[in-house]
Amino acid sequence: MKKEVITPWEISGEINYSKLKEQFGTQLIPENLRKKIGDIHPLIRRGIYFSHRNFDSWLKDAESGKKVSILTGRGPSEKMHLGHLMPFLAAKSLQEKYNCNVYIPISEDEKFFVKKSLSFDKAKEFADENILDLIALGFKPSKTFIIKDFSYPKVYEYSSKIAKLITYSEAKAVFGLKPESNVGWSFYPAVQAFHILMPQFIEGPHKTLVPVGIDQDPFIRLTRDISEHSTINLNKPCAIHSKFLPSLKGSTKMSSSDESEANLIYLSDSPSEVKRKINKYAFSGGRDTLEEHRKKGGNPDVDIPFQYLKMLFEPDDKKLEEIYNKYKSGELLSGELKKITIGKINSFLKEHQMKRKSSKKQLKKFMLS
Amino acid sequence: MKKEVITPWEISGEINYSKLKEQFGTQLIPENLRKKIGDIHPLIRRGIYFSHRNFDSWLKDAESGKKVSILTGRGPSEKMHLGHLMPFLAAKSLQEKYNCNVYIPISEDEKFFVKKSLSFDKAKEFADENILDLIALGFKPSKTFIIKDFSYPKVYEYSSKIAKLITYSEAKAVFGLKPESNVGWSFYPAVQAFHILMPQFIEGPHKTLVPVGIDQDPFIRLTRDISEHSTINLNKPCAIHSKFLPSLKGSTKMSSSDESEANLIYLSDSPSEVKRKINKYAFSGGRDTLEEHRKKGGNPDVDIPFQYLKMLFEPDDKKLEEIYNKYKSGELLSGELKKITIGKINSFLKEHQMKRKSSKKQLKKFMLS
Numbered sequence: 001m002k003k004e005v006i007t008p009w010e011i012s013g014e015i016n017y018s019k020l021k022e023q024f025g026t027q028l029i030p031e032n033l034r035k036k037i038g039d040i041h042p043l044i045r046r047g048i049y050f051s052h053r054n055f056d057s058w059l060k061d062a063e064s065g066k067k068v069s070i071l072t073g074r075g076p077s078e079k080m081h082l083g084h085l086m087p088f089l090a091a092k093s094l095q096e097k098y099n100c101n102v103y104i105p106i107s108e109d110e111k112f113f114v115k116k117s118l119s120f121d122k123a124k125e126f127a128d129e130n131i132l133d134l135i136a137l138g139f140k141p142s143k144t145f146i147i148k149d150f151s152y153p154k155v156y157e158y159s160s161k162i163a164k165l166i167t168y169s170e171a172k173a174v175f176g177l178k179p180e181s182n183v184g185w186s187f188y189p190a191v192q193a194f195h196i197l198m199p200q201f202i203e204g205p206h207k208t209l210v211p212v213g214i215d216q217d218p219f220i221r222l223t224r225d226i227s228e229h230s231t232i233n234l235n236k237p238c239a240i241h242s243k244f245l246p247s248l249k250g251s252t253k254m255s256s257s258d259e260s261e262a263n264l265i266y267l268s269d270s271p272s273e274v275k276r277k278i279n280k281y282a283f284s285g286g287r288d289t290l291e292e293h294r295k296k297g298g299n300p301d302v303d304i305p306f307q308y309l310k311m312l313f314e315p316d317d318k319k320l321e322e323i324y325n326k327y328k329s330g331e332l333l334s335g336e337l338k339k340i341t342i343g344k345i346n347s348f349l350k351e352h353q354m355k356r357k358s359s360k361k362q363l364k365k366f367m368l369s
Numbered sequence: 370m371k372k373e374v375i376t377p378w379e380i381s382g383e384i385n386y387s388k389l390k391e392q393f394g395t396q397l398i399p400e401n402l403r404k405k406i407g408d409i410h411p412l413i414r415r416g417i418y419f420s421h422r423n424f425d426s427w428l429k430d431a432e433s434g435k436k437v438s439i440l441t442g443r444g445p446s447e448k449m450h451l452g453h454l455m456p457f458l459a460a461k462s463l464q465e466k467y468n469c470n471v472y473i474p475i476s477e478d479e480k481f482f483v484k485k486s487l488s489f490d491k492a493k494e495f496a497d498e499n500i501l502d503l504i505a506l507g508f509k510p511s512k513t514f515i516i517k518d519f520s521y522p523k524v525y526e527y528s529s530k531i532a533k534l535i536t537y538s539e540a541k542a543v544f545g546l547k548p549e550s551n552v553g554w555s556f557y558p559a560v561q562a563f564h565i566l567m568p569q570f571i572e573g574p575h576k577t578l579v580p581v582g583i584d585q586d587p588f589i590r591l592t593r594d595i596s597e598h599s600t601i602n603l604n605k606p607c608a609i610h611s612k613f614l615p616s617l618k619g620s621t622k623m624s625s626s627d628e629s630e631a632n633l634i635y636l637s638d639s640p641s642e643v644k645r646k647i648n649k650y651a652f653s654g655g656r657d658t659l660e661e662h663r664k665k666g667g668n669p670d671v672d673i674p675f676q677y678l679k680m681l682f683e684p685d686d687k688k689l690e691e692i693y694n695k696y697k698s699g700e701l702l703s704g705e706l707k708k709i710t711i712g713k714i715n716s717f718l719k720e721h722q723m724k725r726k727s728s729k730k731q732l733k734k735f736m737l738s
Contacts, residue, residue: 109529120530120600150529153522160478160519161489163553168537171552183540184532187556231489 017050017214017243024217026051026241033059041093041315043086043242048311051214053224054238058209062098067206069101069199070094071237073192075110076126080133081264082345083245083254085312088137090211090240095140101203102144103368104134105195109149113184124150131366132359133267136352141365147198149191152368158201163190165226174218189222196223200234202368207235213253214241245311250283250304268353271346278305278342279335285327286334297330298337305341313344386419386583386612393586395420395610402428410462410684412455412611417680420583422593423607427578431467436575438568439463440606442474442561445495449502450633451714452614452623454681457506459580459609464509470572471513472737473503474564478518482553493519500732502636505725510734516567518560521737527570532559534595543587558591565592569603571737576604582622583610614680619652619673637722640715647674647711648704654696655703666699667706674703674710682713 021028029052034045037059043049062068072087088104095102108127112118127148134146149155171177171189194201196219199208210220217239224236244253247263254264262281265274285303287293300306306327314320323340326332390397398421403414406428412418431437441456457473464471481492496517503515518524540546540558563570565588568577579589586608593605613622616632623633631650634643654672656662669675675696683689692709695701 109525112529113533120533150526156478156525156528157519159525160481160553163556164482164489164551166552167549168546168552168555169548171555172548177537179538179541180536182533183535183537183555183559184529186537186540186552187532190552 021051021214021241024051024214024221024241026053026214026217026239028052029055029240037097040097041089042317043090043311044093044240045317046310048086049090049211049240049242051241052239053217053220054207054236055209055240058207058238061207062094062100067100067203068098069103069203069206069208071103071105071196071199071208071210072212073105073107073195074130074134075107076123076130077111078126078129079266079268080130081254081266082308082312083247083264085137085267086213086242086245087211088134089312090242092137092139094209094211095143100143101199102139103195103199103202104139104144104146105152105198106131106146106148107188107191107195109184109191110188113182113188124148131363132356133352135359135362135366136356138355139366141362144366145202145368146366147368154201155191155194158198159187159190159194161231162193162197162226163187165229165231166190166193166222170222174222189219192219193223193226196220196237197227197232197234200227205234208237210237210239212239212241213244215244215253217241246283246304246307248277248281248283248304250302265345267349267356269349271342271350274345274349275342278338278345282338282341284334284338286337287330290333293333294330298327298332298334300324300327300337303327303334303337305338308341309344313341313348390420390583390610393420393583393590393610395422395583395586395608397421398424398609406466409466410458411686412459412680413462413609414686415679417455418459418580418609418611420610421608422586422589423576423605424578424609427576427607430576431463431469436469436572437467438470438472438572438575438577440472440474440565440568440577440579441581442476442564443499443503444476444479445492445499446480447495447498448635448637449499450623450635451677451681452616452633454506454636455582455611455614456580457503458681459611461506461508463578463580464512469512470568471508472564472568472571473508473513473515474521474567475500475515475517476557476560476564478553478560479557482551482557493517500735501725501728502721504728504731504735505721507724508735510731513735514571514737515735516737523570524560524563527567528556528560528563530600531562531566531595532556534598534600535559535562535591539591543591558588561588562592562595565589565606566596566601566603569596574603577606579606579608581608581610582613584613586610615652615673615676617646617650617652617673619671634714636718636725638718640711640719643714643718644711647707647714651707651710653703653707655706656699659702662702663699667696667701667703669693669696669706672696672703672706674707677710678713682710682717 029050058068070091072091091102106127108123112123131146166189175189177186196210220239227234227236247254249263265277282304285299287296327337398419427437439460441460460471475496477492477496481487500515535558544558546555565579589608596603596605616623618632634646651673654668656665696706
């Protein structure tokens, strides 16, 4: 087994999520809390969001009708893939349930600073493209606020207020800064902390929730450490932390930076591309031969198409259980399981791509000015 | 003699300006260039601005009617003093002569980052107060553009473009960053380079001139190094470098950070305060006794009241020479020289304070939005 490495800028090896929770000092989301929420996106219901900071207190305010909000940002990339959906689908589901505001800061600045070859204009273009995808996910226009770091006029002022509280040494430790890193990158920790606190900067102190991959928790922790400082005077942000959506070949995290394109499914992929990628690349929990599979059954727990159904594409718990059992017993073949997953992904993408076409028209409703 | 220390963040000891010019690698402004300019503020005419980078090429464009501009910023402090006037009076005089745009960025961010005890609100308040002083100096409203870093919406976007070209190591060397310095300070070098390039960011490439104290030249050099980079594509800024206005007691530079209030003359000082300060504190080049002074004469070259006349308050070269000779011969006593200087300063401040009262009304004309 490869050594597990998890930092906000590197993920490798096989991940032991419960050890990770200890490493980051967060709490497991208890079963009874999940049950109490009831009808919610499978990502939360099924424990893909497995760890948290003060999610219980956020829920308490949400359920008692107090003002709560959600914050989930995006560092824009050329094309969004399935792995990028996770925090947004969780946020949208919570917005629907608790009728709360969702803030979405787009950090084209981060990508521009960190990616050596990324030009300024390209970084801005990616931001605009990704925003169209986010709008297509169906957030409530009147309760969803998107900003771009290079356009929202308050970014520098608010981030500067925070920047005074973060020393270079602290930023270096959390963000992996090097002497040869540019000074935009040095400042970015303050911008990110501003993002996390943005709902409170704009609406005043209240409970905010950040759905985020567990690897991003150091940023949450840094922000929690400064949020109650006398010059800021806001509540500590709450967070829920997810496991990673695995790549097609089964590596820990679907990620454009680590994987060849063949291992990712993009939101812009055509039905035939999805079919080809799943059939050709998706790691299967099936047996080597048909006979062996029928006899011994497959392993849905390592099967990537099954993981995609469980995490994103089969909301019906009973149906999912049925698929699980049939695959495990050998009744369902790997090819058949892949076919089910291909169908589910393609119907999701068909609707997404259709909705995305009218995103531009809705842009004004979503952009905070 | 104390060891000379000149960095953008520390000035101490006695300054050898011609050695300094060598240390910074700039050019002396030649006598014939000053003569060629003709009627201009004494600061330039009398060689207080003694060193330059490409001032000749800026002048060439200015005189041939090509677009040129001037940039001079201000890190706002509680109250402005006489020492702060120098770049602005030079800029104003050049604006009058060449009818060019003057850009004035106000860096309340810098002061906020660097001064531990300075609050966010105070930093912004100082910016607003200092702007009223700057407007009172009489720049042309239609050709003068003031921005505040926390308000002008493009600061972060433009500075970020530059930030990608400055590594933390470089910024550390030029700005004296320490690991315990905050990340706002790390980023500020990019904001300052944006300031210096601001006229070109806004109007496109052209020759710009920065009148600045010689200690600030490392910032000019850093900006010149990046201005022609393919992602920026602007002209290298030109610069003229001044000596420092000495403090009342005769130390190298009138500066709020190094001096007790008694050693500074503020733009808000009353006539009686000015009189008291000059009489009590101003270092005199006179002799110990009246008899000795009459016999051997005074030394105008070290006399602070004379320096103030020469640098700021006696524009008439003949009158200044007369005072010089009379003081040197012993005909003019130290008390008389002080009286002349007090009168000149007070008549300047009277007009300034009167004009400042109507600055607020003109604010909109000067602020770039």
